[in-house]
Amino acid sequence: MHFQLDEDHRMIQDLVRKFVDENLKPLEPKVLERDAAGEGAYLTEDEKAAIDARSQELGLWGLDAPEDVGGSDLPFVAMIGVNIEIGKTCTPYYIPPDSPNLRMLMATVNDDQRERYLAPYVQGGTISAIGISEPGAGADPAAMTTRAIRDGDDWVINGRKIWISRAPQADFTILMAVTDKEKGARGGMSAFLVDKGTPGFNITRKIPMIGGQATYEIALEDCRVPHANLLGEEGKGFAPMQVRLSTRRMQMASWCIGAAMRALDMMLDYAPQRSTFGAPLSERQTVQNWIADAYTRIRAATLMTYETAWKLDNNMDVRTDISMIKAYATEMAYDILDNAMQLYGAMGMTKELPLHLMQSHIRTQRIYDGPTEIHNWVVARNLLGLKR
Amino acid sequence: MKVLVPVKRVIDYNVRPRVKADQTGVDLANVKMAMNPFCEIAVEEAVRMKEKGIVEEIILVSIGPQQAQETIRVGLAMGGDRGILVKTDDTVEPLAVAKILKAIVEAEGPGLVITGKQAIDDDANQTGQMLAALLDWPQGAFASAVEKDGDTLKVTREVDGGLQTVALQTPAVVTTDLRLNEPRFASLPNIMKAKKKPIEEKTPADYGVDTANRLSVVKVTEPPKREAGEKVEDVDALIAKLKAAGAI
Ligand SMILES: Cc1cc2nc3c(=O)[nH]c(=O)nc-3n(C[C@H](O)[C@H](O)[C@H](O)COP(=O)(O)OP(=O)(O)OC[C@H]3O[C@@H](n4cnc5c(N)ncnc54)[C@H](O)[C@@H]3O)c2cc1C
Numbered sequence: 001m002h003f004q005l006d007e008d009h010r011m012i013q014d015l016v017r018k019f020v021d022e023n024l025k026p027l028e029p030k031v032l033e034r035d036a037a038g039e040g041a042y043l044t045e046d047e048k049a050a051i052d053a054r055s056q057e058l059g060l061w062g063l064d065a066p067e068d069v070g071g072s073d074l075p076f077v078a079m080i081g082v083n084i085e086i087g088k089t090c091t092p093y094y095i096p097p098d099s100p101n102l103r104m105l106m107a108t109v110n111d112d113q114r115e116r117y118l119a120p121y122v123q124g125g126t127i128s129a130i131g132i133s134e135p136g137a138g139a140d141p142a143a144m145t146t147r148a149i150r151d152g153d154d155w156v157i158n159g160r161k162i163w164i165s166r167a168p169q170a171d172f173t174i175l176m177a178v179t180d181k182e183k184g185a186r187g188g189m190s191a192f193l194v195d196k197g198t199p200g201f202n203i204t205r206k207i208p209m210i211g212g213q214a215t216y217e218i219a220l221e222d223c224r225v226p227h228a229n230l231l232g233e234e235g236k237g238f239a240p241m242q243v244r245l246s247t248r249r250m251q252m253a254s255w256c257i258g259a260a261m262r263a264l265d266m267m268l269d270y271a272p273q274r275s276t277f278g279a280p281l282s283e284r285q286t287v288q289n290w291i292a293d294a295y296t297r298i299r300a301a302t303l304m305t306y307e308t309a310w311k312l313d314n315n316m317d318v319r320t321d322i323s324m325i326k327a328y329a330t331e332m333a334y335d336i337l338d339n340a341m342q343l344y345g346a347m348g349m350t351k352e353l354p355l356h357l358m359q360s361h362i363r364t365q366r367i368y369d370g371p372t373e374i375h376n377w378v379v380a381r382n383l384l385g386l387k388r
Numbered sequence: 389m390k391v392l393v394p395v396k397r398v399i400d401y402n403v404r405p406r407v408k409a410d411q412t413g414v415d416l417a418n419v420k421m422a423m424n425p426f427c428e429i430a431v432e433e434a435v436r437m438k439e440k441g442i443v444e445e446i447i448l449v450s451i452g453p454q455q456a457q458e459t460i461r462v463g464l465a466m467g468g469d470r471g472i473l474v475k476t477d478d479t480v481e482p483l484a485v486a487k488i489l490k491a492i493v494e495a496e497g498p499g500l501v502i503t504g505k506q507a508i509d510d511d512a513n514q515t516g517q518m519l520a521a522l523l524d525w526p527q528g529a530f531a532s533a534v535e536k537d538g539d540t541l542k543v544t545r546e547v548d549g550g551l552q553t554v555a556l557q558t559p560a561v562v563t564t565d566l567r568l569n570e571p572r573f574a575s576l577p578n579i580m581k582a583k584k585k586p587i588e589e590k591t592p593a594d595y596g597v598d599t600a601n602r603l604s605v606v607k608v609t610e611p612p613k614r615e616a617g618e619k620v621e622d623v624d625a626l627i628a629k630l631k632a633a634g635a636i
Contacts, residue, residue: 007458011465011579014422018573059576072576275616 005081012063012074013081016095017088019058023051024091028354031091031212036351041092041212041361051093052125060095062122065102069119076309080254084302087258090354090361092212096125099251101174104130104244108191108232117172117193129170131161131194131218132241138163139374141176141241142185146220148177148192155179155192155230157200157223163368167203167216171196174244175220180235191237193229200224211361246318248369249326253305256333256365257298259358263333263340264294266355270344281343290339297336301329320382323375330365331372337362389499389558390445391434393468394489395427397452397459398509411607414509423459425571426504428466429564432571433502433534435467442536443500445469449492451485453477457587465574465582474590476599484592484599486518491595493523498559500541505530505563516563526556530565 005013027047035041043051055061064079065071074082079099086094105118120126137143146159157177167173173194180188194201200223207215232240267290271282281287308321337359341348348355366372381388399405400422405414423431437443448463450456451474460471474488493501506513520527528534528543532551535542541556546565556562574582592599620626630636 007461008579008583010458011462011574011582012576014462015573015576015579057575058573059578063576072580 005077009074009078009081012078013085015058016060016082016085019055019060020085020089023054024086024089024093027091028089029352032351032354032357035212035357040208040214041090041357043092048093052096055095056125061125062097063095064099065097065118065122066106069114070123075313076250077306077313079250080302080305080309083251083254084258084261087255088262090357097121098128100244100248101128101130103247104174104191104240105231107240107243112228113193113231120171126171127166127169129164129166129173130244131164131167131173131175133163134160135162139371142189142238144176144178144189146175146177147181148179148190148225150179150227151224153227154224155227157192157194157220157225159220161218161220163207163215164218165213165215167218168206173201173218174231175225176237176241177220183235185238187235189237189241190234191231191240192225193231194223194225195229198223198225209364211364212357213361213364245369246312246322249322250305250309250312252365252369253301253308253325253329256329256362257301257305259362260294260298260301260333260336262358263337263355264291264298266353267291267294267340267343274345287343290336290343294336294339297332301325301332304328320379323370323378326370327372327375327379330362333362334359334366389443390447390496391437391443392447392449392489392493392496392498392501393427393430393434393463394449394451394485394501394503394515395431395459395463396424396504396507396509397421397450397456398424398507401425401508407608407610411609413605413608421455421459423462424504424507424509426506426508426564426566427459427463428504428571429566429568430502430504431463431466431468432569433531433562433564435572436569437534437536438467447472447496447498449474449489451476451480451488451592460587461582462574464585464587465579466572467578468585470585471587472590473587474592474595476592478599479601480592480599481601481603482512482514483518483602484597485515486522487597488592488595488599489515489519490522491597493519500558501525501561503561503563505565516561520561523559523561525560527561527563528554528556529563531562532565532567534562534568 031041062071063074063082067073102121109118121128132141134144134146136145146157146161148155148157159177175192175194176189177192178188179190182188200221202219202221203216204219205217207217209215271287272280274281304325308318308325311318311321337355341355341359347353398421399416400420403420408415434443434446438446446468448460448468448471450460454475457473460473464471472492501519503516516529517527528545530546531543532546533544539558541558541560543554543556543562545552545554620629
């Protein structure tokens, strides 16, 4: 057994670290300022275009995409380090293409869709969204009611989606809908590729979220999608959707590790500098406990995440592991950021430090892609051998 | 022309070094290591010369433990062609490094050696100069610009009080200063290509160099702690404070 990443994977992580230090962290003051002004924590189009150009120049696009569409086909274990580095900044950015939809497309596209959607997604940096959640179906996506009915060469979709990230920016949305009411999640749910601007795909509302984010509500009103845009097999949308969610959960665990590392670094920086009652904070046992606890939990999360990635790369069953790391890492990072904010006192409450933005971002991660309670339930259920 | 670029594995410049409790040195256990920044500048300069067509081959050398292979690999990903790892777990002092490099120069026949002006671990600032002396080659230390003109290298040097430009007859030794260039990041495709570039493994004994230390470290201590500063309201207050302190 050996606990070392391959040399090239370490070098890739180093490259991303430099990219984050040089291209993302310098934008933090601007992002924080916009967030403080109530505009959301966003990058302007120009800023994003400049960063995209740089990440593309460094060969960072399509890290985990297949080689035949221009990707580097990196294994999951290599992506952990990449996402840990990305997680160290509050500047919102992901290297194109965003992995979860990529993995879902990889698992489902036919040759025509590979050319029309997957290739431009990898090479051209097209943006995608995912529409699963509904007003009546969140933690339990199998409860969704959005319906797609076949009509000649088309599918006609009706229903409502909510909390959809990136909906207006997305060149296409992967939309989940029920195609067979009787079968539901077990063989009756399908995925569709819905292009931006498709009639009947109506974005009705922008919902401001904490962490400077926004989601959108979508009304699907006789939204007509050609049969050629059915993604994967009819009725078999649930499994690839789970592939997608697993990828996001691994990514989230890695982001959370990165964010917690940043918080720990900031604690190590500040604790010896700030004196109260004649002694530096670093000499207080409470503070020392925060630091030891952060170090230990970051390490635990890191090892669990790497092991899960390694299992995924070796085609092993990771259903319990994925839920475990998603719940553990998001809660871990939230707590550590909280301790860091406490250590910084009033300064930790300002909208000038990245801590609050990272924390509220992670606060949402304790909900999306499955709330903590659901993941703990999955772990316990699997251990107890209980059926849902 | 071939260029030889020695690259050293040192504590990463982002890491805050800590002195070992017994004061025998800096604690390197579980510390992130990286290529010495001045060596990165040296590799960059060599790669730029290759891109300009002045140089045909870039050979990277590192003298150190097995892990120094990674430092060579980083240089290969930046654009080096092949590497030589001279493996040793001992501390190798600048003179011994210069002797090993001399032997490699004699075996490889480069027209130019570019070294960092110093390594950020010991800040010795000796190896390049010693190598030039041992080879009896001209040297341009602390280079902030290098230009090739036929067999002559014009090297602008950062010296006390200004810049000095010297003309060196190749073969020569150049050591890099901070302002010579800004090293590139090894891009992902180049990291992948570097995997396939050869690294030869040697030992100091292969070059007949005795690396026994001539110096012994008596004690390593942390620099004195900086006193906490004071915040002032405005420029007038600052001037008053400085006057009171007798600084102006
Ligand atoms: C920032 C953000 C971005 C999002 N982006 C997207 C997107 O792009 N696409 C998309 O489809 N969705 C998106 N979502 C939606 C997200 O996936 C859902 O919010 C999530 O699945 C939870 O669903 P819900 O909000 O309906 O909570 P509910 O299902 O109503 O659950 C509420 C709470 O009840 C508790 N709970 C529920 N069931 C159980 C149980 N069985 N046992 C114990 N406790 C339970 C949990 O604490 C849970 O937090 C996003 C959400 C957020 C916050």
